[in-house]
Amino acid sequence: AALLPGSFEDLDNTFLYLKRNPAVNVVIHGHTDNQGKPALNKILSENRAKAVVEYITSKGIASIRLSYKGWGSSRPVSDNNTISGREKNRQVEMEIIVN
Numbered sequence: 001a002a003l004l005p006g007s008f009e010d011l012d013n014t015f016l017y018l019k020r021n022p023a024v025n026v027v028i029h030g031h032t033d034n035q036g037k038p039a040l041n042k043i044l045s046e047n048r049a050k051a052v053v054e055y056i057t058s059k060g061i062a063s064i065r066l067s068y069k070g071w072g073s074s075r076p077v078s079d080n081n082t083i084s085g086r087e088k089n090r091q092v093e094m095e096i097i098v099n
Helices: 005-020 038-058 083-089
Strands: 024-030 066-070 092-098
Touching: 005 024, 005 038, 024 038, 038 066, 038 092
Parallel strands: 024 066
Antiparallel strands: 024 092
């Protein structure tokens, strides 16, 4: 659930977007591949999403504007039968909510 160094640019851009758009809230969705136990994947996906929320709030965005949900492996974006597909399924996505 640790943030990868390559993620910081996107996360910083998200922070700047939220700073400039105070009427926008975000839901962070965490995902995993289908390897391992479903219950542990659910926890891992929640922790991935939570790490993103914690990073953005540490920059100064109010926590009330961010929420998160872990989906485990229930919403794959790619084929879990291949290595590259599983890599794509280990992701975090953001849903923009405009008030």
